[in-house]
Amino acid sequence: xxxxxxxxxxxxxxxxxxxxxxxxxxxxxxxxxxxxxxxxxxxxxxxxxxxxxxxxxxxxxxxxxxxxxxxxxxxxxxxxxxxxxxxxxxxxxxxxxxxxxxxxxxxxxxxxxxxxxxxxxxxxxxxxxxxxxxxxxxxxxxxxxxxxxxxxxxxxxxxxxxxxxxxxxxxxxxxxxxxxxxxxxxxxxxxxxxxxxxxxxxxxxxxxxxxxxxxxxxxxxxxxxxxxxxxxxxxxxxxxxxxxxxxxxxxxxxxxxxxxxxxxxxxxxxxxxxxxxxxxxxxxxxxxxxxxxxxxxxxxxxxxxxxxxxxxxxxxxxxxxxxxxxxxxxxxxxxxxxxxxxxxxxxxxxxxxxxxxxxxxxxxxxxxxxxxxxxxxxxxxxxxxxxx
Amino acid sequence: xxxxxxxxxxxxxxxxxxxxxxxxxxxxxxxxxxxxxxxxxxxxxxxxxxxxxxxxxxxxxxxxxxxxxxxxxxxxxxxxxxxxxxxxxxxxxxxxxxxxxxxxxxxxxxxxxxxxxxxxxxxxxxxxxxxxxxxxxxxxxxxxxxxxxxxxxxxxxxxxxxxxxxxxxxxxxxxxxxxxxxxxxxxxxxxxxxxxxxxxxxxxxxxxxxxxxxxxxxxxxxxxxxxx
Ligand SMILES: Nc1ncnc2c1ncn2[C@@H]1O[C@H](COP(=O)(O)OP(=O)(O)OP(=O)(O)O)[C@@H](O)[C@H]1O
Ligand SMILES: [Mg+2]
Numbered sequence: 001x002x003x004x005x006x007x008x009x010x011x012x013x014x015x016x017x018x019x020x021x022x023x024x025x026x027x028x029x030x031x032x033x034x035x036x037x038x039x040x041x042x043x044x045x046x047x048x049x050x051x052x053x054x055x056x057x058x059x060x061x062x063x064x065x066x067x068x069x070x071x072x073x074x075x076x077x078x079x080x081x082x083x084x085x086x087x088x089x090x091x092x093x094x095x096x097x098x099x100x101x102x103x104x105x106x107x108x109x110x111x112x113x114x115x116x117x118x119x120x121x122x123x124x125x126x127x128x129x130x131x132x133x134x135x136x137x138x139x140x141x142x143x144x145x146x147x148x149x150x151x152x153x154x155x156x157x158x159x160x161x162x163x164x165x166x167x168x169x170x171x172x173x174x175x176x177x178x179x180x181x182x183x184x185x186x187x188x189x190x191x192x193x194x195x196x197x198x199x200x201x202x203x204x205x206x207x208x209x210x211x212x213x214x215x216x217x218x219x220x221x222x223x224x225x226x227x228x229x230x231x232x233x234x235x236x237x238x239x240x241x242x243x244x245x246x247x248x249x250x251x252x253x254x255x256x257x258x259x260x261x262x263x264x265x266x267x268x269x270x271x272x273x274x275x276x277x278x279x280x281x282x283x284x285x286x287x288x289x290x291x292x293x294x295x296x297x298x299x300x301x302x303x304x305x306x307x308x309x310x311x312x313x314x315x316x317x318x319x320x321x322x323x324x325x326x327x328x329x330x331x332x333x334x335x336x337x338x339x340x341x342x343x344x345x346x347x348x349x350x351x352x353x354x355x356x357x358x359x360x361x362x363x364x365x366x367x368x369x370x371x372x373x374x375x376x377x378x379x380x381x382x383x384x385x386x387x388x
Numbered sequence: 389x390x391x392x393x394x395x396x397x398x399x400x401x402x403x404x405x406x407x408x409x410x411x412x413x414x415x416x417x418x419x420x421x422x423x424x425x426x427x428x429x430x431x432x433x434x435x436x437x438x439x440x441x442x443x444x445x446x447x448x449x450x451x452x453x454x455x456x457x458x459x460x461x462x463x464x465x466x467x468x469x470x471x472x473x474x475x476x477x478x479x480x481x482x483x484x485x486x487x488x489x490x491x492x493x494x495x496x497x498x499x500x501x502x503x504x505x506x507x508x509x510x511x512x513x514x515x516x517x518x519x520x521x522x523x524x525x526x527x528x529x530x531x532x533x534x535x536x537x538x539x540x541x542x543x544x545x546x547x548x549x550x551x552x553x554x555x556x557x558x559x560x561x562x563x564x565x566x567x568x569x570x571x572x573x574x575x576x577x578x579x580x581x582x583x584x585x586x587x588x589x590x591x592x593x594x595x596x597x598x599x600x601x602x603x604x605x606x607x608x609x610x611x612x613x614x615x616x
Contacts (some may be wrong), residue, residue: 008487010488010489014487139406177456186573219442287482287484288484288486288487291480291484292486292497293469293472294443294445294472294478295472295473295497295498295500295501295545295546296469296470296473296474296498296501296549297469297473297476297501298466298469299465299469301501330453381445381446382437382440382445384401385440385445385480388429
């Protein structure tokens with residue numbers, strides 16, 4: 001049998017500009033779909049990476065605050081001393097009380113907020129909690145430091161400030177920048193770190209903390225430690241990193257839904273677009289299809305011919321659309337970088353997205369071919385032969 | 389002599405706005421192997437309709453059409469497709485070549501549909517083009533050929549699967565008289581040298597005269613038949 005693809009392709013080259021315009025339409029539809037999907041795919045991937053990364057795996061937070069990120073400063077309602085009680089719970093390896101403050105500078109590394117989170121922490125267990133963290137410049141905090149700050153890698157990249165410059169908090173206080181961490185694409189890149197005592201003093205919250213970060217001991221199930229912590233501190237809320245990731249993913253699920261909707265929309269527009277071209281193209285060739293059947297082609301052959309032509313048309317669009325989508329996703333990255341600075345994610349065109357793009361294109365072609373094929377099939381052969 | 393085609397009291401009626409029109413109103417006809425039959429008659433007399441019925445392009449509203457002894461009345465669509473593919477060749481007034489295929493590919497197409505292997509159909513298409521004097525145009529597309537050349541390709545295509553009968557509806561209707569004469573020569577040669585069975589619809593009395601049997605129809609009925 002003559003390859004349908006060859007025939008389909010030759011037919012398309014018959015009306016070159018019409019085919020090109022149709023392909024262009026599909027390129028745009030598939031391209032934007034791929035571009036959009038690459039955003040949520042990138043975010044999902046970064047979340048997974050962060051979840052696997054080193055760092056705290058449990059949080060003890062006041063009741064009635066939402067999951068990360070926690071409340072603003074001034075809501076530091078917990079007692080720092082509780083850290084010792086937490087440390088006494090079996091399976092807890094490291095506890096870090098955090099007094100959280102915010103700075104309007106730094107462009108909200110990683111979160112798209114206009115703020116940088118400044119964690120007031122004790123200086124001693126930081127690197128034990130985050131074994132991959134390393135200092136890139138300056139020095140680390142000291143126990144008796146005043147209002148100083150060490151910037152996380154991403155925060156530092158978002159800020160035009162060097163050592164010795166001041167970081168201003170939203171409440172007006174200034175911290176001197178004494179160091180910066182290396183950017184390792186880990187959660188700790190997205191915060192700045194100040195001595196907890198200095199932060200407490202600034203806000204008059206001596207002996208208080210906003211929440212506790214906990215790292216469970218090696219080989220212990222985080223879930224079990226969480227259960228023990230919940231039993232030990234019923235007045236507080238215990239969240240695991242996993243909970244937080246699930247929460248974040250659920251929120252992203254909405255974004256995914258929107259993206260899926262956009263894809264469906266692209267699909268519908270694509271079908272209408274290609275169907276329009278195919279109907280025109282088939283209507284011009286009523287007598288040709290009749291001739292094919294008169295010389296012995298089966299109806300199935302003609303249907304396959306029309307649908308393969310339609311699929312060829314939109315699959316070409318799909319291929320170039322994927323390419324365009326890939327370029328678009330790189331451009332989106334640049335745009336995000338330009339407007340929001342360093343963030344915790346970058347767009348990611350996974351093989352799955354490429355496959356989705358191609359599959360959508362093929363579905364578009366198949367559906368768009370159905371109606372013109374039906375149009376030809378329901379015609380009377382003798383009448384079609386007379387057709388002008 | 390074998391009977392190639394047989395029509396038994398075939399009728400085709402159209403009902404338009406409550407009015408019934410008989411395009412073909414009961415025609416009996418037997419076509420024997422090697423026949424060269426011309427069908428003539430005024431415009432609207434039912435020539436094309438008759439040919440379509442004989443060629444299983446259309447189904448009669450009454451009566452039976454037998455192809456190579458097989459009654460087509462109860463056949464399903466795919467059996468009818470196969471009859472058209474293997475038993476009948478068609479030549480059209482408007483030629484109807486596939487414009488995106490070369491002359492050679494157009495001639496090969498019916499063989500492809502019949503599942504003939506590439507080498508064999510290539511060879512046969514070459515022979516047919518040669519028979520019709522079109523070898524040098526094998527790789528041209530229809531748009532690059534004159535009407536007369538196109539029609540010769542059309543005839544070659546109709547012969548591709550070696551059908552029992554060729555049905556041609558005014559094959560010279562769109563050609564000037566000189567080219568028409570050339571095409572008629574092709575038909576005559578095919579009939580004389582290869583014993584090809586032919587049924588030809590025509591308006592041209594000269595064309596009609598070259599056939600061994602001439603049938604004249606009027607208002608969907610056989611008016612008279614002459615043998616020469
Ligand atoms: N689909 C149809 N619906 C209604 N009437 C039809 C249809 N097809 C053909 N007819 C009628 O049937 C009659 C015979 O038509 P047909 O085309 O067979 O004539 P013809 O002899 O081939 O004419 P011509 O020499 O002009 O080609 C005409 O009156 C025509 O109007
Ligand atoms: Mg006619």
